[in-house]
Structures are given as C-alpha cells and as structure tokens.
Amino acid sequence: MKRNRQMAVALCIMGLSFAGLGHGHGGEKPMPPTDRFIQFPDTDEYQTLVVDLHTHSVFSDGHVWPRIRVGEALRDGLDAVAITEHLEYQPHLADIPHPDRNRAYQDALAAAEGTDLMIIAGTEITREAPIGHLNTVFITDANGIFTVTTPPADASDVRAYFESANQWPAEEAVEAANKQGGFVFWNHPFWPAIYPNGLARMETFHSQMIEKGQLHGIEIVNGDTYSEEAHQMALDHELTLIGVSDVHDLIDWDYQPELGGHRPVTLVLATERSADALKAGLFAGRTVVWFKNMLIGNEANLVPLLRSILDVESAAYRRDLDIIDIVVSNDSDATIQMKNLSPYTFEHSGDYLEIPPHGTTSFSIKAPTRLTEVTIDFEILNALTAPKTHPRLTHKITLPEDQVAR
Ligand SMILES: [Zn+2]
Ligand SMILES: [Zn+2]
Structure with missing residues (x-):
C-alpha cells in the first residue's frame, strides 16, 4: 500500500546518520536479541518463523536502498524478509532504470551475507482495479513476470510505462509466477484507492485464479489496516492468512519500535528454519498474523501457538x-x-x-x-x-x- 508522507526534513537527517553506518562494503552484522525483536515461541509441532513478505525499496516506489530493509529485518529479529518491488510501477525510472528486476533481491542477499536472515525472492504484480496488486514470493526470476511489448517513447514517463506494462494480461503474469513455483497472494484487497468504502470484495479475476489453484493467500493485514471482510474471504476460499508491513519509508518511522511498536508480520509454522520449510508452511496455510496487539489465525494454527x-x-x-x-x-x-x-x-x-x-x-x-x-x-x-x-x-x-x- 502506498504511503504518502511528507518527511523531507527527516529524510535528510536520517540520510546523514545512515551514511555514517555503511561504507559500501560488507554485509550487515548479525544482531544480538533486543527488546525490539519480535518474539513468539515455537509450537509443540512446528518452529515459529517471523516473516515480512511485502516491502519496497528504491527499485520501485520505496525510499531506501534494499540493504536498509535487511538492517531493519535484523533489528526486528525477523527470520525472513522479501523485497517485493512493483514490476510495472517504476516511479524512479529516470534515476534507476534497472532493466534487471532482480536487483533489489540481489542487493539484499549480499547485505544479509554472514547473518542467518533469509532473503526471499519476490515481486509485486501491479495492475489497475479490479485486479489490483498481487505479491509472489519464492520466484526464480522477476524478469519473467512482466512484459513491456511497446515501450513508451519517453522511457522515463512513469505513467506511460505503467500503462504499457499493464497491456500484458495479469492472468499470464500470475501463470508465470506459478510456473516459477511462486506463492501468490492478493495484496491489500481493501485498499481505499480501489474500494472507496474500504470494504474488500471478491472479484471475478481473483475467484478465477483461486479456482485454477494459482492464488494461494490474501493480506488480511497491510500496514496499519486489518480487514474483517478480507479475513472472511480467506476463510471462505481457504486462502493463507498474510500480514505485512508493505513499508516504503523506514520501519522506525512507521512503527516506532523504540516506543514498543512493531511492524505487522506473518508467523509461519514451519517444520524447520529453512526457506523450503517456510514456503511449505505458506502453501499449507500454517500462519498466524501478528498485528498491533492481535494474533489472527485459523484455530488449527492459533490454538497450538496460544498453548505454547x-x-x-x-x-x-x-x-x-x-x-x-x-x-x-x-x-x-x-x-x-x-x-x-x-x-x-x-x-x-x-x-x-x-x-x-x-x-x-x-x-x-x-x-x-x-x-x-x-x-x-x-x-x-x-x-x-x-x-x-x-x-x-x-x-x-x-x-x-x-x-x-x-
Ligand atoms: Zn506494495
Ligand atoms: Zn500494492
């Protein structure tokens, strides 16, 4: 979900302090646990992995370099993070043309080297309403999930570029994500930019994707929003419950962890702490969403977690x-x-x-x-x-x- 914030002054101040942290070499350091770590116990049967599967960097409409997402994830004690750039919406196109859409993933992977943070390859398929936005994670190549057949005359025209990229049918993008083995979830189906009343509703496109077995999850939480309607849709269609930050600026600005706040995350119940087990847990629907002070999950996942x-x-x-x-x-x-x-x-x-x-x-x-x-x-x-x-x-x-x- 796009955030509109006016923080130009703060951006300058933070820019200076972060410039002092990194010198362009080496990865992030592993972090010892702090109060800021998001901590939940394992269940009797599964390990509880803490993941944020929807974030942005400068490689689409975010405002930080990918390695900052890695630093934030380490500070929050996450097990895994995905940087999921909009493939088609590229507002920094003039400054960062990046023909290779895997750059955010690659940069994050390099920054996480030497830590045990898992970087999950993902991207955000971005279409006009009623299709809206869909994330896919555990993909092998983001470049295979978008196509611009007729590039705009002015390569830096963001709107024209978005419209050209939208010409490729979303069904084909979702199909391509599935062929790569991607886990696909519907992003912020309650986004007021699409639904002015904020009420999520099932659309023909999404029900067709569900029928084909190509749409696997749904955000019931995005940023500071929880949707009862999306939650009910998840239950009705057996979609995996997902909660994400969709952060564009800094986690610290949006959630103020120094004051006890936290980003929304998905707790995935996995057989072990590995990317494969995480992926299997998502496909099996073994998730609980941690949002504000709420734990949201199906009885089969939530009750064992509460018992632990x-x-x-x-x-x-x-x-x-x-x-x-x-x-x-x-x-x-x-x-x-x-x-x-x-x-x-x-x-x-x-x-x-x-x-x-x-x-x-x-x-x-x-x-x-x-x-x-x-x-x-x-x-x-x-x-x-x-x-x-x-x-x-x-x-x-x-x-x-x-x-x-x-
Ligand atoms: Zn997003
Ligand atoms: Zn979005």
Missing part, C-alpha cells in the same frame, strides 16, 4: 483456605487479554485478566469446596480465529495432593 505462549507456573491452595492462587506466564510479545468463562469467580478481579508480554499474572479462584483439580476456561480477547470470534482455551490443573484433603 501460555503456561501455568504454579497453582496451590493458600494455607488452609479454600482459595487457589494461580500464576500464569506469557512467553510472547503480546499482552494477553483473557475473559474468564469458567463458573469460578476470582478474589481480586472480575472476569478480565491481562498478562504482560514475557511476564506473568496471578489470580485467585474462590473454590466452593476443596477440589482435586480445577479447569480454567478463558476466551482470548486479543486473538481472532474468524472476524469477531475469539478462541477459547481450557486447561485442567491438578492440585498438589497434600493440599487437597484438609
């Missing part, structure tokens, strides 16, 4: 009282917001509890009688398995035997 995030640290009767003190921990960046659905009431709160990121919270159940076990039952309010639908987690706690009988 939450843990009962301790549970015991308080002295000889019939009150059970319970400590629950949260091994994630999210502030977990929970609503009590069990019949029990709590001593110090109503039906709402919060667990801070990477922290614990305690609550005390007023047991009607001495119990050998107690089942806690919570709705996780900051998680969604469908629009307006929160997952429910139950957990049986066995109480220490010496405490059960008086």
Whole structure:
C-alpha cells in the first residue's frame, strides 16, 4: 500500500546518520536479541518463523536502498524478509532504470551475507482495479513476470510505462509466477484507492485464479489496516492468512519500535528454519498474523501457538483456605487479554485478566469446596480465529495432593 508522507526534513537527517553506518562494503552484522525483536515461541509441532513478505525499496516506489530493509529485518529479529518491488510501477525510472528486476533481491542477499536472515525472492504484480496488486514470493526470476511489448517513447514517463506494462494480461503474469513455483497472494484487497468504502470484495479475476489453484493467500493485514471482510474471504476460499508491513519509508518511522511498536508480520509454522520449510508452511496455510496487539489465525494454527505462549507456573491452595492462587506466564510479545468463562469467580478481579508480554499474572479462584483439580476456561480477547470470534482455551490443573484433603 502506498504511503504518502511528507518527511523531507527527516529524510535528510536520517540520510546523514545512515551514511555514517555503511561504507559500501560488507554485509550487515548479525544482531544480538533486543527488546525490539519480535518474539513468539515455537509450537509443540512446528518452529515459529517471523516473516515480512511485502516491502519496497528504491527499485520501485520505496525510499531506501534494499540493504536498509535487511538492517531493519535484523533489528526486528525477523527470520525472513522479501523485497517485493512493483514490476510495472517504476516511479524512479529516470534515476534507476534497472532493466534487471532482480536487483533489489540481489542487493539484499549480499547485505544479509554472514547473518542467518533469509532473503526471499519476490515481486509485486501491479495492475489497475479490479485486479489490483498481487505479491509472489519464492520466484526464480522477476524478469519473467512482466512484459513491456511497446515501450513508451519517453522511457522515463512513469505513467506511460505503467500503462504499457499493464497491456500484458495479469492472468499470464500470475501463470508465470506459478510456473516459477511462486506463492501468490492478493495484496491489500481493501485498499481505499480501489474500494472507496474500504470494504474488500471478491472479484471475478481473483475467484478465477483461486479456482485454477494459482492464488494461494490474501493480506488480511497491510500496514496499519486489518480487514474483517478480507479475513472472511480467506476463510471462505481457504486462502493463507498474510500480514505485512508493505513499508516504503523506514520501519522506525512507521512503527516506532523504540516506543514498543512493531511492524505487522506473518508467523509461519514451519517444520524447520529453512526457506523450503517456510514456503511449505505458506502453501499449507500454517500462519498466524501478528498485528498491533492481535494474533489472527485459523484455530488449527492459533490454538497450538496460544498453548505454547501460555503456561501455568504454579497453582496451590493458600494455607488452609479454600482459595487457589494461580500464576500464569506469557512467553510472547503480546499482552494477553483473557475473559474468564469458567463458573469460578476470582478474589481480586472480575472476569478480565491481562498478562504482560514475557511476564506473568496471578489470580485467585474462590473454590466452593476443596477440589482435586480445577479447569480454567478463558476466551482470548486479543486473538481472532474468524472476524469477531475469539478462541477459547481450557486447561485442567491438578492440585498438589497434600493440599487437597484438609
Ligand atoms: Zn506494495
Ligand atoms: Zn500494492
């Protein structure tokens, strides 16, 4: 999604500071984990990979060199990033003609050398409405996914170039991406530039691509937007849920990680930490989107992740009282917001509890009688398995035997 920001002054200041960082040789350094790292635990079955599959650089309409995207990804602790330039929309054409559309990928790959960040080759197929924009990742050659049969007379005329490139049917571009083994997803289907009311809707082109098995995912989150309509479309058509930054400027300007913000990312549940496993996880629909304080995913992916995030640290009767003190921990960046659905009431709160990121919270159940076990039952309010639908987690706690009988 294109951002319009007026930050000319800030651009100058940041330009100076970044100029001091790099001297045009060598790659980015591996980063030790910091508070800024986006951190979620693995599930029992899978590794949780943190990825941003939609970003831009100067090689289309972004405002930074690709290596800056690598630096940001390392600072955010991502496992993988893709720089997905618009093939057809090339506003910097006069300054950066780059006939080879793989340049952003190649530059990022060189910058990431020596780190364990995975750089995923990708691009953004860019058409007028109603087709709009589609990303494809895990491609082998971006040059094979666009064609300009009659270049405009003025090679630097951005609009004329875009219109020429749009002559090649989008169906053929999507087909070419698929032939390269690309994972294809529909970008910002709720973009107000296309849908003035912001309501995503299924278009003939996209339903045909889905029928052909050539459209595999959909952005339900892009930048600071979440779409319930896109989420429902994903469920109706079994598309992989994707959340991306679509960053054009700097992650730090858009999300202010120094103040606790973060870019939206897709958490991919993968069999191992590798590009192949990441790709397989995407095709299998094993994703959870991390957006603001929300975790959004299908029940089969989200519930195991929540079970890994939450843990009962301790549970015991308080002295000889019939009150059970319970400590629950949260091994994630999210502030977990929970609503009590069990019949029990709590001593110090109503039906709402919060667990801070990477922290614990305690609550005390007023047991009607001495119990050998107690089942806690919570709705996780900051998680969604469908629009307006929160997952429910139950957990049986066995109480220490010496405490059960008086
Ligand atoms: Zn984009
Ligand atoms: Zn776009």
